[in-house]
Amino acid sequence: MSHPAATTRVRSAPGTVGLISNPSSGHNRGQFEHICKQIAQHPLIHHRITRSSADILNVLEEFAALDLKILAINGGDGTVSAILGELLEKRPLPALPQIALLPGGTANMNAGDIGVRGSLRKAVDRFCQWSTTQGAGGDIAKRALMRVVIEDSAAPRYGMFLGGGAVIHGTEYAHREIHSRGLRDDFSLALGTLRTVWGVLRDDPAFNRHITTTLTLDDGVPATHDSLILTLSTLHRLAFGMQPFWSDEPGSIRLTLMEQGCTRFARTFLSIVRGRPNSNAVPASGYHSHNADRITLQMSGNLNLDGELLDVDGQIAITASPELEFLRL
Template identity: 30%
Template structure:
C-alpha cells in the first residue's frame, strides 16, 4: 500500500531542510510527497491521500502542524486512519520527541519512517497505540492534540512570540524561557501572568465518579504525552485516566521553591492542594471558562459553550528506536 509524507514548508526546520527532504524522497519514488503552506489545505490533501489508499503517513512539521493534521485527519472521511509518524520539522518539536521515544534529527527521522513503512525494520518498531486529546465544543469541529492549556500557558505563548523568539534561542529553550517567565510572573503576582481565570470543572477519574468544582486558576495543563519540552513531567496525581491534569491556582504558596518539583512531577510537603497545587488523572473533563485555550502551541478563541475533553487512540510509530540512526538534530 502507498506511503506518504506531508510537509509544512513554513515550519522552522523545513525552511532550511526542504531541499534535502525532497532529495531523499526522490530516491523513493513509491512515496507520495505533498507540500503545504496553510492548514486550510490539509483536508483536501488528506482526502486525496485517502483515495490513494495510503497506509502510513508522516507529518513533517512542528507541534502546530501535527495538531492541524491530526484534526483534519480525524475529522475527515478516513474510516481506517493510516499509521502515523511525526517528524521533527518545527522549532520545539515536543510532540515528535515524545512520540518518537527520543530526540531525532529531521532527516534521520525521515529515513526511519521510510524503513518502518516498508517493513524493513525489526518488529520492535511496530506501531504503538497512543492517546490523543479530543476537544469538543458544540457548534465547532472537534480539535485533536496532545497538550491542552489555560491561563499562564496561553499568556506564555504570546510572550514567547512577542519577546522570546526574537532572541533566537535554539529549539526548546525559547518556550522554556517563556514558561519560566510566566511562573516568575505568577510568583510575583504580576497581573499579566498571575491573574486567575475563573473555571468550572466537571470530571470523572475512574475512582471517585463524577465530580465538579469552581476555582480561579493561574495555570492549567492537560496532556497525554509522557514528557513535555525540556523533558518536563509536571504531573503527579493519582487515577487511571488517560488525561494527566495539573492546576496551579491563583496566588499559590511557595511557587518558586516548589517549581523544580512541580516540573518534575515529584510532590513535596509544599506541593499540596492546600497550597494551590492539584494534579490528577482523568477519563474525561468538561471546562467552562472565559479564557482562550491552547492545544499543542496553537491558541484558540474563547469557547461559546463548555469544552469537553476525552482521549482517542491512534497507531503511531516511535522512530527514535530505529537501530543505527544517529540522534543528532
C-alpha cells in the same frame, strides 16, 4: 507519580508510506528545499506538500487509494493536530495507519514525546532509511488526542496539549522574545518557562493573570478553582522533559492545575515539572493532578491548543479520541 510510557518494541508490517509536509512550519523554513531532496531519494515514500488546512483532506483521500500503512507528518504541533484531527473526524482512510512525527515545527512537543529523534535533517534521514527496511527497529507508543468542542463552535478541534492561565502569557513571551530571535525547540521553551516562573514570583501582571475555572472530570461533581496554571495533555513528556502529571487515576487525558496563591510555588513547581512532586504538591496547598477520559471546563479566557489560541467564554468539552499508534525512531 506519572504513568509509565506506553511503548513496546515491534516490527511494523510492510506497507505504503505517505508523508505530508508543511513548508511554513518553523524548522522547515530555510531548509525545505534540502529536505525535499532528501525525501526524493527514497521513492517508497509518497511525499505531498500542504500549504493550508484546506489541502489536508484531499491529500488523505489520495492516500486512501494507496492502502496507506504509515503516515508521516513533517510540521509543527499545530500541523500534526490539524492532520490527525481530519484523520479521526472524517475517517478518510479505511484503517488508521501508524503515525511518524518529524520535528519540522518551532516547538515540536508532540514529536519530542512520540516522534523521530534528532534535528529535522537527522530525523528525516533516519525516517527515510527506516522506510527502506520497513520496520527494522523502532518502538510503538500509543496515545489518544483530545477532541475539543467549544460551546457554540461549529467544528471540533484536536490536540495533544492544552494550556491556560500563566501558560498563555509564557507562550506569548516565547513567541515575542525568543522565537523571533531564531531560538526554537526545548531550549526556547525552557527559557519561556523560567521567565514565566520568575514573573509569577514577582507578581508581574504580565505573567500572573489567573482565570476562574469550573472543572468536571468524567461524571464527577463540578469544582471551581482560581487557576494560575492549567495544563491538560495526552502526552507523557512535555517540552524539555517536563512530566507535570502525577495522578494514578485512570484516564487518557492528564490534568494539572495550580491555584492562584498556591504555597511554596518555586520549589513545588520545579519538583512537579521534574516528575517528582514534593510533599507540598497537594490540593490543600493549591496543587491538583487528575486523569480522566472526559473533562468539561467552564471559563472565560484564552487557551492554547497545540499553538492555536482559543477564545473561550462558556463551556468547553474535552474527550479522549481512540488511541493512535506512533512510531518512535
